[in-house]
Amino acid sequence: MSLSEQMEYVGRAMTELGFLRVETKTPRPVTVSGQRGIRFELTMRTTEGLAMSALAQAVNKNGLNYYIIYLAPSAHYYAATLPNAIKVMDSAAIS
Secondary structure (H helix, E strand, C coil): CCHHHHHHHHHHHHHHCCCEEEEEEEEEEEEECCEEEEEEEEEEECCCCCEEEEEEEEEEECCEEEEEEEEEEHHHHHHHHHHHHHHHHHHCCCC
């Protein structure tokens, strides 16, 4: 699965979970355990209209896809805890 396909997969998965108007943006490269991957942002809304933001990371190793998704309400919570989510993503390792 290509990096762009992994982005599309995460976006479709969020839609399947019931989120509306899911959009992916700002893809950038990431390396996890020597494997090239992608980190990107998403925006979406709940069925009740709450704006949500997400940061996702996707990496493929030996034919298996690995994902980390941080999801929070856009107002306050996303920005307030994003640095912690980035630390978790930066510390990820695949063995």
